[in-house]
Amino acid sequence: MADLPSFAPIPAALPATVPFVGPEEMARGRGRDFTVRLGANELTLPPSxxxxxxxxxxxxxxxxxxxxxxxxxxxxxxxxxxxxxxxxxxxxxxxxxxxxxxxxxxxxxxxxxxxxxxxxxxxxxxxxxxxxxxxxxxxxxxxxxxxxxxxxxxxxxxxxxxxxxxxxxxxxxxxxxxxxxxxxxxxxxxxxxxxxxxxxxxxxxxxxxxxxxxxxxxxxxxxxxxxxxxxxxxxxxxxxxxxxxxxxxxxxxxxxxxxxxxxxxxxxxDAEHLAGVVERVAAGRARLAAIAEANGLVPLLSATNFVTMDCGRDGDHARAVLRELLARDVFARMPGPAPLDRCIRIATGTEAELDVVAETLPEALRAVG
Ligand SMILES: Cc1ncc(COP(=O)(O)O)c(C=O)c1O
The missing domain is CATH 3.40.640.10 (Type I PLP-dependent aspartate aminotransferase-like (Major domain))
Incomplete structure (x- = not known):
């Protein structure tokens, strides 16, 4: 058999990793779906x-x-x-x-x-x-x-x-x-x-x-x-x-x-639908900020459809909080490098999804201690 053809030099030097491991792949890896999907800054409302x-x-x-x-x-x-x-x-x-x-x-x-x-x-x-x-x-x-x-x-x-x-x-x-x-x-x-x-x-x-x-x-x-x-x-x-x-x-x-x-x-x-979405996302941001504060975290001001929450300690602590959220089937993410990695990031979901966050975040924080 002929040798396996080699890649061109630039891709040959790259790791085989795409920028994000998606929630589907994460769910396959752990053998269980997430209850809420708030880690990829998607819109949780349906389109128009x-x-x-x-x-x-x-x-x-x-x-x-x-x-x-x-x-x-x-x-x-x-x-x-x-x-x-x-x-x-x-x-x-x-x-x-x-x-x-x-x-x-x-x-x-x-x-x-x-x-x-x-x-x-x-x-x-x-x-x-x-x-x-x-x-x-x-x-x-x-x-x-x-x-x-x-x-x-x-x-x-x-x-x-x-x-x-x-x-x-x-x-x-x-x-x-x-x-x-x-x-x-x-x-x-x-x-x-x-x-x-x-x-x-x-x-x-x-x-x-x-x-x-x-x-x-x-x-x-x-x-x-x-x-x-x-x-x-x-x-x-x-x-x-x-x-x-x-x-x-x-x-x-x-x-x-x-x-x-x-x-x-x-x-x-459908401009009307968009206006409704923007309004609901703003309400979702306010609710997420309130959830963060109720749990002793500091919500950063956000102009997006997610709220980044300062967990108040270092990256290891925030990574542990995120791990506990994932273990409880809440898909969220966090920034990579320090000092941003003292935070976790959760997208604005529906009322029902944010109910799950409100219930799960204190459990995750308690588990980390
Ligand atoms: C800053 C930023 N740019 C681009 C994207 C991806 O945009 P698209 O879905 O259009 O590729 C994201 C998605 O999270 C993002 O956060």
């Missing part, structure tokens, strides 16, 4: 009823390839966010677009800058393209745009990643700080502004406005959070038309399925 209806009507079209230009969705997103269609590219969620951006902008050995403990899928794609990751610490549990810009200048970075609002802390920076960051990075450096949670924001001044344009900023939006379509894998990148056209050099042209496009278009059209 218009989505189910549109998928039902479109189901027979599943036999056709999707529109690889995602024309109708692209036009609708452009109008929604205040841009021309040429400034918008539809992709397989933000995660998929992050991979394409890394490929478009990073040659092996070049530098991308992010915050230590920020969204790991960005890091995964950077390293996956043989590029080098530089990190700066959070400051007061927020990402620090000044430090990101300074590190980008020191290292001649090609990409800077900022999530606003942020995962895993739920915190945010002002739009003015984002704009200053864009002016402070070196020439030939792209600022990637991940706005996965922007719909949940309660402070309008903090949100980057509709139609905001800077040639070196690319915004990323998703249907996975407020629109409740994480399983459909749809998002978009918004930026300068020449950069957006760059995706056509490398993208998976049929990656966003026909039914995903149909679902996203229907969701985008």
């Amino acid at each position: 009823p218009a989505v189910a209806e549109a998928i039902r009507r479109g189901a027979a079209e599943a036999r056709w390839y999707p529109d690889s230009a995602a024309h109708d969705l692209r036009v609708a997103l452009a109008a929604h966010f205040g841009y021309a269609p040429e400034e918008v590219m539809v992709g397989e969620g933000i995660d998929g677009l992050l991979g394409l951006v890394a490929r478009l902008f990073l040659a092996p050995g070049q530098v991308a800058v992010t915050s230590l403990g920020a969204y790991p899928t960005f890091n995964y794609h950077v390293v996956g393209h043989g590029a080098r990751l530089e990190t700066v610490p959070y400051r007061g549990d927020r990402e620090d745009p000044e430090a990101l810009a300074a590190r980008a200048r020191e290292t001649g970075a090609r990409l800077v990643y900022l999530s606003n609002p942020d995962n895993p802390m739920g915190s945010w920076v002002s739009h003015a700080a984002v704009d200053t960051l864009a002016q402070a990075v070196p020439d030939d450096c792209l600022v990637l502004l991940d706005e996965a949670y922007a719909e949940f924001h309660t402070d309008a001044d903090a949100v980057t406005p509709r139609g905001y344009r800077r040639p070196n900023v690319m915004r990323l939006r998703t249907f996975s959070k407020a629109y409740g379509l994480a399983g459909m894998r749809v998002g978009c990148a918004i930026g300068h038309p020449e950069l957006v056209a760059g995706f056509d050099r490398i993208r998976n042209h049929f990656g966003v399925t026909r039914l995903s496009q149909i679902a996203a278009l229907a969701a985008l059209g």
Whole structure:
């Protein structure tokens, strides 16, 4: 038999680990399902009823390839966010677009800058393209745009990643700080502004406005959070038309399925449903904060659909609390590196799901002691 063919050098040097072990895989590993699923910042409410209806009507079209230009969705997103269609590219969620951006902008050995403990899928794609990751610490549990810009200048970075609002802390920076960051990075450096949670924001001044344009900023939006379509894998990148056209050099042209496009278009059209979701998520945040406080934890202010809770001690303690929650079938997560790892992170669920959290969290804390 011939020898097993070897991988190319860059993937050969990578560990075979994707950024997250999902709740299904965790459940298979432990032989038991979770009672509540609040660890992946998914929406726990169903998407707009218009989505189910549109998928039902479109189901027979599943036999056709999707529109690889995602024309109708692209036009609708452009109008929604205040841009021309040429400034918008539809992709397989933000995660998929992050991979394409890394490929478009990073040659092996070049530098991308992010915050230590920020969204790991960005890091995964950077390293996956043989590029080098530089990190700066959070400051007061927020990402620090000044430090990101300074590190980008020191290292001649090609990409800077900022999530606003942020995962895993739920915190945010002002739009003015984002704009200053864009002016402070070196020439030939792209600022990637991940706005996965922007719909949940309660402070309008903090949100980057509709139609905001800077040639070196690319915004990323998703249907996975407020629109409740994480399983459909749809998002978009918004930026300068020449950069957006760059995706056509490398993208998976049929990656966003026909039914995903149909679902996203229907969701985008139901503003009333979205407003209801945002309201219920805000109520869920308030309840989660109250649950945290009732148990002696400090809920961090959040502009997202989750609340990060400071357990008041070190990472080992918070990891033990998380372990006890998981053992009681509550799927939650926590930030990775110190000092963020003194916290656990729980998404806003339905009333019934938060009842389970209210019951289980004190048990978990008692078990840890
Ligand atoms: C900051 C951030 N960006 C992107 C994503 C994933 O977005 P998508 O489902 O569109 O790939 C998440 C999901 O948790 C996230 O927290």
